[in-house]
Amino acid sequence: ETGVTQTPRHLVMGMTNKKSLKCEQHLGHNAMYWYKQSAKKPLELMFVYNFKEQTENNSVPSRFSPECPNSSHLFLHLHTLQPEDSALYLCASSQDNRGNTEAFFGQGTRLTVV
Amino acid sequence: DQQVKQNSPSLSVQEGRISILNCDYTNSMFDYFLWYKKYPAEGPTFLISISSIKDKNEDGRFTVFLNKSAKHLSLHIVPSQPGDSAVYFCAASRDSSYKLIFGSGTRLLVRP
Numbered sequence: 001e002t003g004v005t006q007t008p009r010h011l012v013m014g015m016t017n018k019k020s021l022k023c024e025q026h027l028g029h030n031a032m033y034w035y036k037q038s039a040k041k042p043l044e045l046m047f048v049y050n051f052k053e054q055t056e057n058n059s060v061p062s063r064f065s066p067e068c069p070n071s072s073h074l075f076l077h078l079h080t081l082q083p084e085d086s087a088l089y090l091c092a093s094s095q096d097n098r099g100n101t102e103a104f105f106g107q108g109t110r111l112t113v114v
Numbered sequence: 115d116q117q118v119k120q121n122s123p124s125l126s127v128q129e130g131r132i133s134i135l136n137c138d139y140t141n142s143m144f145d146y147f148l149w150y151k152k153y154p155a156e157g158p159t160f161l162i163s164i165s166s167i168k169d170k171n172e173d174g175r176f177t178v179f180l181n182k183s184a185k186h187l188s189l190h191i192v193p194s195q196p197g198d199s200a201v202y203f204c205a206a207s208r209d210s211s212y213k214l215i216f217g218s219g220t221r222l223l224v225r226p
Contacts, residue, residue, distance in 0.1 A: 004157070040123075042116065043158075043203065043216035056213065090157055102148060103214065105157030 003027065006091050006106035013081065014114055021076040021109045023091030032074040033103065034066060035090040043090065049074060050096060081113045117141045118206050120217035127224050133191040135220050137204030140185065144206040148214065149178060149189050152201045161202075162189070194224045 004025045013019050025032065034046040048056035049068040063085075065077040074091055088110050092103040119138045127133045135149075145166040150158035164171040164178045164187070171178050177190045191198055204217040 006157075009155075040218065042118065042218045043205075043214075045213060048213070092157075102160035102163060105150075105159065107155065107157045 004091055004093055004104050004106035006089075006109050008109060009107065010110045010112075012112045012114060013078065015081060015083070017081075018077070018079040020078065021089055021091075021111075023074040023076075023106055025072055025074075025091075025093040025104070025106075027093055027104060029093035029104070030071050030096045031094045032068060032071070033092040033094075034074065034076050035092060035105075037088040037090060037108075039087075047076075078111075081111075083113050086112045116218070117144075118204055118215050118217040120202075120204055120220045122220050123218070124221040124223070127194045127222065129196055129224055129226050130193045133189075133194045133198065133222055133224065135189040135191075135202050135204075135222065137187045137189075137217055138185060139187075139206050141206070141208065141215075142182075142185065143208040144215075146207045147178070147180060147187050148205045148207075149176075150203040150205060150216075152203065152219070158203055191222075194222075196224045196226050198222060199224050 007022045031050045036044045045058050046060045047066045052068050063080050067075040088108045090108045091106040094101050094103045117140050148163040149161040151161045152158040162173050162176050162178050164180050169180050180187045201219045201221045203219045205214040
């Protein structure tokens with residue numbers, strides 16, 4: 001497999017559930033990102049990992065908890081979410097976290113919180 | 115306040131004609147700009163980029179123009195094809211940073 005792969009593609013969860021989103025990249029990149037896309041809003045950067053170290057937390061509530069066990073895998077652990085957290089969650093990777101390089105995105109996980 | 119704005123949520127163009135997608139930004143420190151294309155049920159894919167030291171970059175049917183004084187960039191697609199129908203996102207970064215700031219997207223429909 002090549003590129004950036006996200007699982008699951010769709011997720012429906014209750015507000016008391018705990019679930020995790022998974023992202024895997026096969027591009028040999030060193031930086032990985034979580035983005036959130038809500039309806040009719042721009043893509044919002046949530047977290048950045050570079051060489052497995054978190055380098056950015058964009059004021060994300062603690063009910064979202066990222067984990068990066070290695071440069072190829074990134075998780076987003078979810079617990080006690082709110083309905084307004086329903087959105088498309090996109091994972092991306094890039095060669096490293098320096099600028100002027102494009103990010104490659106996964107297909108996203110469509111999350112619905114009920 | 116949105117630093118990157120795409121004021122047209124949608125655009126419809128006849129096949130073979132030119133599509134022009136616009137993007138405005140407010141932060142004069144942005145020095146790198148990118149366009150991404152997104153089909154339904156897929157993640158965004160990189161299309162073309164431009165550094166602030168240039169005012170034009172061309173790649174096949176796609177050309178990006180940058181007007182720094184107006185803080186405006188545009189993506190030209192010519193000739194437009196039905197397969198170009200997608201949502202196009204403009205993004206910007208500053209100081210060679212990895213942090214991309216995205217616009218809200220423009221949905222392009224190319225009519226056969």
